[in-house]
Amino acid sequence: MHFPGKGKAALHLVDSQPMMLRRLHVFALAALLCACSKKTEEAPKAPSPSATATKPPEAKPTVVGLVIDVGGRGDHSFNDASLRGLELWAAGKKYEGGKYVDAPAGEVRQSISSDLAALAPEVKPLPIQPLVLQSKAQEDYAPNLQLLVEQGAKLTIGNGYLLANAVRDVATENPEARFLLIDSQLMDAQGKAKSLPNVRTVLFKEQEGSFLVGALAGLVTKTNKVGFVGGIEVPLIKRFDVGYRAGVRTTNAKAADALMAVYTGSFNSVSAGKEVAQDLIAKGADVIFHAAGTDGLGVIQAVKEARAAGKTVFAIGVDSDQSHLAPDAILTSMVKHSDLAVYQAAKDLVDGKLTAGEQVLGLKENGVGMADVRVDFPGKAEALQKVEALRQQILAGKLTVPGTASELSSFQVAAP
Amino acid sequence: MGERTRQVLPSVLSVLLALAVCWLTIALTRDADTATKAYLQMLWGGVGNWPAYLEGGNANSVLRPLGESAMKAALLTLTGLSVAVAFKVGLFNIGAQGQMIWGALAAALVGAHVSLPAVLHVPLALLAAAAAGAVWSSIAGLLKLKRGVHEVISTIMLNWVAVSLVDNWLVIGPLRAVAQGHQSSITGTAEILSTAQLPRLLGDSSRLNLGFPLALVAALAVWVWLGRTRSGYETRAVGLTPEAARAAGIPTLWRAGGAMALAGALAGLAGAVLVLGTEGRYPGTLGAPYGFDGIAIALIGNNHPLGAAVSAAVFGILRAGGTRMQLLGVHKSFPELIQGFALLFVAGRMVWLALLNRRRAQRAAVEVPRA
Numbered sequence: 064m065h066f067p068g069k070g071k072a073a074l075h076l077v078d079s080q081p082m083m084l085r086r087l088h089v090f091a092l093a094a095l096l097c098a099c100s101k102k103t104e105e106a107p108k109a110p111s112p113s114a115t116a117t118k119p120p121e122a123k124p125t126v127v128g129l130v131i132d133v134g135g136r137g138d139h140s141f142n143d144a145s146l147r148g149l150e151l152w153a154a155g156k157k158y159e160g161g162k163y164v165d166a167p168a169g170e171v172r173q174s175i176s177s178d179l180a181a182l183a184p185e186v187k188p189l190p191i192q193p194l195v196l197q198s199k200a201q202e203d204y205a206p207n208l209q210l211l212v213e214q215g216a217k218l219t220i221g222n223g224y225l226l227a228n229a230v231r232d233v234a235t236e237n238p239e240a241r242f243l244l245i246d247s248q249l250m251d252a253q254g255k256a257k258s259l260p261n262v263r264t265v266l267f268k269e270q271e272g273s274f275l276v277g278a279l280a281g282l283v284t285k286t287n288k289v290g291f292v293g294g295i296e297v298p299l300i301k302r303f304d305v306g307y308r309a310g311v312r313t314t315n316a317k318a319a320d321a322l323m324a325v326y327t328g329s330f331n332s333v334s335a336g337k338e339v340a341q342d343l344i345a346k347g348a349d350v351i352f353h354a355a356g357t358d359g360l361g362v363i364q365a366v367k368e369a370r371a372a373g374k375t376v377f378a379i380g381v382d383s384d385q386s387h388l389a390p391d392a393i394l395t396s397m398v399k400h401s402d403l404a405v406y407q408a409a410k411d412l413v414d415g416k417l418t419a420g421e422q423v424l425g426l427k428e429n430g431v432g433m434a435d436v437r438v439d440f441p442g443k444a445e446a447l448q449k450v451e452a453l454r455q456q457i458l459a460g461k462l463t464v465p466g467t468a469s470e471l472s473s474f475q476v477a478a479p
Numbered sequence: 480m481g482e483r484t485r486q487v488l489p490s491v492l493s494v495l496l497a498l499a500v501c502w503l504t505i506a507l508t509r510d511a512d513t514a515t516k517a518y519l520q521m522l523w524g525g526v527g528n529w530p531a532y533l534e535g536g537n538a539n540s541v542l543r544p545l546g547e548s549a550m551k552a553a554l555l556t557l558t559g560l561s562v563a564v565a566f567k568v569g570l571f572n573i574g575a576q577g578q579m580i581w582g583a584l585a586a587a588l589v590g591a592h593v594s595l596p597a598v599l600h601v602p603l604a605l606l607a608a609a610a611a612g613a614v615w616s617s618i619a620g621l622l623k624l625k626r627g628v629h630e631v632i633s634t635i636m637l638n639w640v641a642v643s644l645v646d647n648w649l650v651i652g653p654l655r656a657v658a659q660g661h662q663s664s665i666t667g668t669a670e671i672l673s674t675a676q677l678p679r680l681l682g683d684s685s686r687l688n689l690g691f692p693l694a695l696v697a698a699l700a701v702w703v704w705l706g707r708t709r710s711g712y713e714t715r716a717v718g719l720t721p722e723a724a725r726a727a728g729i730p731t732l733w734r735a736g737g738a739m740a741l742a743g744a745l746a747g748l749a750g751a752v753l754v755l756g757t758e759g760r761y762p763g764t765l766g767a768p769y770g771f772d773g774i775a776i777a778l779i780g781n782n783h784p785l786g787a788a789v790s791a792a793v794f795g796i797l798r799a800g801g802t803r804m805q806l807l808g809v810h811k812s813f814p815e816l817i818q819g820f821a822l823l824f825v826a827g828r829m830v831w832l833a834l835l836n837r838r839r840a841q842r843a844a845v846e847v848p849r850a
Contacts, residue, residue, distance in 0.1 A: 161509060161808030196802065197811045200767035202757050203802060206547050206686075210524075210803065213540070225666065225763065236684065252670040252759075254658040295651050295666055295763060298658070328647040329764065 128211030148405030155188025178432035204229035270306025272431030277310020282446040290348035294355035303354035336361030352379040384434040396434040489831035493824035524800030546685030552795025556694040557749035558773025559787035568738035569718040574634025575746040576770025577641035582608035582747025587761035590671030612747020620739035666763025690752035698788035
């Protein structure tokens with residue numbers, strides 16, 4: 064007699080191990096009852112949500128809320144930069160296992176990248192309580208912002224241009240609450256810029272930082288081929304692209320002509336980034352700059368693997384100093400200091416100086432910069448000197464970096 | 480135990496067990512107190528903080544959460560129905576996501592570029608979305624009926640085609656709205672006109688909109704159609720035994736194709752509800768995988784139209800409220816985890832039924848008080 068395997072197993076389960084199953088059943092019920100009784104038991108004395116969320120501490124800290132986009136915590140890039148500004152710098156705390164613990168001062172100091180060295184002593188923990196919500200989907204942005212307002216956040220931060228409309232709607236609905244929007248202006252339904260009296264927006268001149276890393280890439284490349292990997296092709300990412308091109312053109316005209324730029328069309332796909340980077344490497348690019356969020360992690364992975372296979376290839380990180388991801392492979396990073404913008408807003412709030420309006424932060428305002436170059440390559444000292452000279456020119460206003468394709472086409476490389 | 484109880488009970492027990500397992504998971508990784516508070520937060524976030532409201536709180540503390548839950552429930556109901564309808568005719572529609580994407584795009588385009596009074600604009604946009612979804616699912620339907628291509632394969636692949644065409648090209652390329660002023664970045668299509676917005680039913684602060692009653696009506700209509708009409712009966716007959724149905728003179732190809740088109744239309748409507756109800760445009764990427772969630776919702780709802788609506792309501796509440804768990808440092812993905820566990824347990828339906836049978840047998844012998 065032959066039973067099919069499945070039927071036999073089922074019979075076996077039901078007939079010869081009833082004790083076992085009954086025990087499981089009892090366990091499941093017990094767990095359920097336990098959960099239920101717990102709930103009813105807790106219900107009466109459960110405090111209101113605002114009290115459960117922010118434990119009443121000694122001196123009541125100001126709640127500052129932050130909604131990060133679907134890229135989430137741990138992107139080693141844009142979201143982590145803003146989280147650093149709020150949690151580590153402004154609150155002096157780090158997030159571990161679902162709780163905030165005090166961060167040692169040394170760790171705070173270490174997280175401040177070298178281009179902000181002059182500002183580092185001023186970064187001191189403020190009496191604030193961070194409250195961070197991650198979003199799972201586009202339509203969660205508005206309710207998350209609203210939830211933070213209801214939780215008593217004195218300042219609510221929307222991190223990323225994807226949240227622009229959500230910030231606009233929630234800020235309009237809650238005129239007494241205050242908001243900070245990173246990376247975008249507010250726009251009305253017709254796509255026209257608008258402003259609200261309770262919203263500060265921060266834009267960055269990404270082209271200036273990208274120009275510096277581009278200049279360095281032009282000096283480092285041996286094949287005279289460099290690459291750029293962008294996320295979604297929007298004006299914001301175009302600024303990275305254009306600035307980078309202008310930088311490469313300034314130091315290496317030949318590489319600028321052969322520059323290969325690819326857009327992955329997403330910010331959350333490691334595999335897409337890896338694919339296009341492998342393609343660029345196969346075509347001979349030996350320096351690749353990415354501005355693609357999580358896709359960029361794939362770019363770095365591809366570069367790492369190419370190096371393991373014996374090629375001399377470098378990646379340039381973005382937003383945060385990404386050197387720790389691949390110490391040998393990361394040439395430098397184009398850092399975008401949303402950490403500083405967030406810290407500054409929190410500080411202004413505590414000092415009672417928080418203003419609405421639009422900020423545009425460039426190299427001069429410490430909005431962008433170039434991270435330390437920790438890898439070695441022939442002619443390093445000389446190359447860094449040249450880049451530093453260009454930086455000084457931008458700071459002095461002698462050099463205006465193009466931010467759009469049309470500005471790039473009329474961009475003239477100044478005599479060295 | 481009646482037939483109806485036998486159908487409903489495994490799903491209910493599965494959801495409860497999933498809730499218990501996740502409660503235990505939080506309790507073990509954190510502590511029991513946090514787990515209970517997190518569940519309470521989820522509940523308040525899903526159905527509104529009634530205790531606070533009854534103590535004289537703001538009405539918004541109840542209306543807003545209800546709106547969020549209803550919005551999610553509407554989307555899940557429609558995609559769940561989509562999967563359930565296809566299943567009734569014996570087809571696995573794994574492509575609700577792709578159909579929803581096309582529906583959302585169609586709704587966004589009609590909403591933004593056609594000007595009509597609201598009475599006509601909303602129905603037209605909904606109709607366009609349903610048509611777009613139906614066309615997309617019919618590709619899979621035709622491949623199945625004309626060429627025998629298995630619908631699981633074709634619908635999965637069509638999902639990726641839809642994502643690539645719409646998310647990775649159309650909405651960030653030719654159809655992207657242009658911001659005035661070169662520094663601004665917009666992803667997604669132009670914002671829809673106010674006449675195309677689904678009206679909100681509980682005032683401006685709550686996002687509960689016409690989409691929710693629409694989804695309920697759709698569930699009722701599908702239920703009546705399947706159970707009370709001739710073509711619905713024939714559709715079920717084709718799903719149960721295609722050969723017998725053919726022998727009985729039922730046009731099996733038409734029924735299967737029709738059900739697949741209806742499935743696509745329902746998923747397309749979900750896209751329309753998302754765009755016309757809350758987003759106001761086709762966003763840069765339609766991240767939310769409601770189409771895939773539809774499979775879970777349909778299965779937990781035992782492929783019954785009303786079952787799908789009920790399970791969508793439950794998970795709408797859990798997911799709308801689940802975001803609040805983060806206030807206690809519990810990870811944002813727990814509602815999905817609960818849903819996943821529930822699906823896993825429902826898949827063990829036979830085990831539940833065997834257990835229930837034993838209980839019944841035992842009770843017949845010795846009266847055992849029920850827990």
